[in-house]
Amino acid sequence: MKRKEIGKIKAVQQLTADIYRMDVECEAAQAAVPGQFCNLYMASEAHVLPRPISICQIDKESGTLTFVYRTVGQGTKWFTTLQAGDTIELMGPLGNGFTELGYNNPMLVGGGVGVPPMLGLAQALDGKCTVVLGYRDAQTFLKAEFEKTGATVVIATDDGSVGTHGTVVDAIKANGVEADVIYSCGPKPMLRALKGYAEEKKIACYVSMEERMACGVGACLGCVCETTEKDHHSKVNNTRVCKDGPVFRAEEVVL
Amino acid sequence: MADMSVTLAGVTLKNPVMTASGTFGSGMEYGEYVDLNRLGAVVTKGVADHPWTGNATPRVAEVPSGMLNAIGLQNPGIDTFMERDLPFLEQYDTVKIVNVCGHSTEEYLNVVRKLRNSSADMLEINISCPNVSEGGIAFGTNPRMVEEITRAIKYEAKQPIIMKLSPNVTDITEIAKAAEAGGADAVSLINTLTGMKIDIERQAFLLANKTGGMSGPAIHPIAVRMVYQVAQAVSIPIIGMGGIATWEDAVEMMLAGAMAVSIGTANFYNPRATLDVIEGMEGYLERKGISSVKELIGAVK
Numbered sequence: 001m002k003r004k005e006i007g008k009i010k011a012v013q014q015l016t017a018d019i020y021r022m023d024v025e026c027e028a029a030q031a032a033v034p035g036q037f038c039n040l041y042m043a044s045e046a047h048v049l050p051r052p053i054s055i056c057q058i059d060k061e062s063g064t065l066t067f068v069y070r071t072v073g074q075g076t077k078w079f080t081t082l083q084a085g086d087t088i089e090l091m092g093p094l095g096n097g098f099t100e101l102g103y104n105n106p107m108l109v110g111g112g113v114g115v116p117p118m119l120g121l122a123q124a125l126d127g128k129c130t131v132v133l134g135y136r137d138a139q140t141f142l143k144a145e146f147e148k149t150g151a152t153v154v155i156a157t158d159d160g161s162v163g164t165h166g167t168v169v170d171a172i173k174a175n176g177v178e179a180d181v182i183y184s185c186g187p188k189p190m191l192r193a194l195k196g197y198a199e200e201k202k203i204a205c206y207v208s209m210e211e212r213m214a215c216g217v218g219a220c221l222g223c224v225c226e227t228t229e230k231d232h233h234s235k236v237n238n239t240r241v242c243k244d245g246p247v248f249r250a251e252e253v254v255l
Numbered sequence: 256m257a258d259m260s261v262t263l264a265g266v267t268l269k270n271p272v273m274t275a276s277g278t279f280g281s282g283m284e285y286g287e288y289v290d291l292n293r294l295g296a297v298v299t300k301g302v303a304d305h306p307w308t309g310n311a312t313p314r315v316a317e318v319p320s321g322m323l324n325a326i327g328l329q330n331p332g333i334d335t336f337m338e339r340d341l342p343f344l345e346q347y348d349t350v351k352i353v354n355v356c357g358h359s360t361e362e363y364l365n366v367v368r369k370l371r372n373s374s375a376d377m378l379e380i381n382i383s384c385p386n387v388s389e390g391g392i393a394f395g396t397n398p399r400m401v402e403e404i405t406r407a408i409k410y411e412a413k414q415p416i417i418m419k420l421s422p423n424v425t426d427i428t429e430i431a432k433a434a435e436a437g438g439a440d441a442v443s444l445i446n447t448l449t450g451m452k453i454d455i456e457r458q459a460f461l462l463a464n465k466t467g468g469m470s471g472p473a474i475h476p477i478a479v480r481m482v483y484q485v486a487q488a489v490s491i492p493i494i495g496m497g498g499i500a501t502w503e504d505a506v507e508m509m510l511a512g513a514m515a516v517s518i519g520t521a522n523f524y525n526p527r528a529t530l531d532v533i534e535g536m537e538g539y540l541e542r543k544g545i546s547s548v549k550e551l552i553g554a555v556k
Contacts, residue, residue: 001287002288003526003527004288004525045320047317047524048317048472048500048523049317049523074317091526212314212315214322215523216523217285218284220523222312222324224312233331234331235331235332235335237308238309243284
């Protein structure tokens, strides 16, 4: 039986004004693949919903998962109060992750808080990839970790302080990045632009979708996204982000 | 050990703990976390006579000690349900209660008729969903309509029928009495309370549907009160639900008059909530020296 478990926090670190890192020793690390997420729980039953947080790094040897998250609400703000040595309840790994990896020349694209899950994927690919990261400003969290994988790292910033001034697609074009597949996670407009770019270049494109979730396991149908075809499970043009995603082929979903 | 079984409209459950419709799918997903054989019953997500797409997202939001949802009864339709979901549940030694929804009496009846020759043990009729524009709560807030639709469904149904009641009414006992008069074998209550949440930074509704049904521990005292009131008003069995998260909540609900209880939102925080409730109730009965869980039903007058 799968179960909710108690993870042990090994380290915490504030990366920017509102981005935090938490390393958690947990059983979930053994089964995790890049692009999956875990339900993280507040130690308060007054907060009835888990917080779905994407997995940033997977270290099976030490049994540790790294979560890098932005503080947006009560849950993520509470997570920042936790210290090394504290425990946190979590359940996972959940969702499908990036599993179709048989391409020669992959490009990984992360935007904002969609950057973290790309790190685990870059590590799984042994750095044999180009990574395009979109940030608001010069707070380019995790950039050094991406460079450590050996991947070629390209940056775009909204304010032009680092790398290309503009979107990730602007940075791809400005740097002449070539690829036969795109793996991406980030805000919907970014995913939409990448889907269009991939169609134009006739290359494969995978997108990791985000939606407000409740159960995280596919039971409640809270977190659906629109699909281009009838979904095999739901029999309507809707699919469960938590269970059937969060990673989809770009052509499967309406962006 | 105390006898945990209860008999609800002629159907015996090994214990009075079931899942609340819409929070547990058809058991497939949570079946990876919970041994479904241990549950008194699995109550499935509402199913209609054709697939429903449901509402736009966001569909869920957290509120203090609770949540709002406006799924809009997304479901794959009765044909897929009978080919896939019911056979899945047939593998388990648990009572199968199928929740039925519709936009019109005829749509409800289409589902009920298809389920006549199925393995469903009981039907729960959702006349109380606050998140769909036609059917659902439109039926459940008018006593005359409740009696009519109950009678129409009872006439066609082969299995015992449970009418699921809305708390979004002035006097829930009037609705319960109407269901009883229409021939309902049992009632279940409460469905969610209609709520709203506004994002003050974006100055916009948090749910795409604007309103949603509130569930979770915050609504439990309201549910206990309504179960108690209904227990004084009707003689058919009551399935109590609304914010049950612990065995203490479940015992309280039975003392108020429920013959069985459903666990809903608590599954999201604790996938083992149903089992924790069963084990906790067993411990309570033992500690109190009570030989049967049936002795709890309506014991507080």
